[in-house]
Amino acid sequence: MSHTHHPDEGGEPAETDLRVRALRTVLEQKGYVDPAALDVLIDTYETKIGPRNGARVVARAWVDAAFRKWLLEDATAAIASLGYSGRQGEHMVALENTESLHNLVVCTLCSCYPWPVLGLPPTWYKSAPYRARAVKDPRGVLADFGVTLADATEIRVWDSTAEVRYLVIPRRPARTAGMTEEQLAALVTRDSMIGTGLPRAPGGDR
């Protein structure tokens, strides 16, 4: 494996690898886990459940006023209507950014995250610096992501301390009037749905 340095990563990889193999063997021998189920679980989060789901939710809200209204009133049902529901997204709330309000989501106590729409949380979301600083110094955290907001913009930080899971609906970028829902979804980044980023501008290089 090519090792990228993550400040939160500790321990010896080789030792941990052996430990996980050992544990899997014990659980398989005891008949507690179905090896095929483990493969399906991994494949699901590698290929099926990820931030493109949330991007489709956001794009739909941008183009469909009735859906946007439903999403803000009952996000769980509105999101389920697009096929996304369940584990770690049982009780969803959508947070709409406006010209004067920017929402930022964190879980300071562990790493609660809306899995059905965003998939597995990124390393930084689970890291100690993010969890420590997001509630106290959100502008400093945003600076780490290259995001600067106007001084007058209110920053609202949502600490996910219970089973409510939050999805940020970023503001629709300018000059996107003629774009299709699919093209709009491509502008919606994962980080923009957590609040640490903004959507891409149309015609950008990514």
Add this chain to the structure above:
Amino acid sequence: MSYQSRADLGGQDLRERVVPEPEGELFHAPWEPQALALTLAMGATGAWNLDMARSARETLPDYRALSYYQVWLGGLERLLIEHGLAAADEIAAGRMLHPPRPGLRVLQAVDVSGALAKGSPTQRPAATPPRFAAGQEVRTRAAVAEHHTRLPGYARGKIGRVEQIRGVHVFADANAQRLGEQPQWLYSVVFSARELWGAAAAPSHRVSIDAWEPYLEPVA
């Protein structure tokens, strides 16, 4: 010894940068997806609940030195031992040394997508009306809990305002201690940054938590 969570990080004085990560970068070692899958599969057996799992993880003595999936791994080993599903000697040996516990519900491959889509909703029917109304000022509990809790330290003994009533939900504090679900009203409570962090905080900055009713008392 008293209960000690090592995971309550909000507001701690950590200066390190937050390091962004590309969207497709899911795992950083081959064992990480294995730890994820084992944890999810064992969670699906129902031998413990999510609050017990969080409690097992947050009290790992070396929590702060571990990566996220190492925390999950340590938590899983601990839960297996605590619930009598595996013994420390067989986890160390890497093979079964004692008979399995019978009657466990095993997650089958064919049932994975259904189980994930269903999840584990925590909302329960209301038996009583909510004690607090939206817009009401409340003070959070000041005392340190001697058990798993979801009231972050930075929000203890602070005055905030109820913004939304989120319904009645399984009470994490009770559920983690094997005391049953004891569902309670849940509220989103918003605080000014000045209330939490002092006069130097920006007036345009607010923070909310989701707080179960027992965490809150009315402000006279």
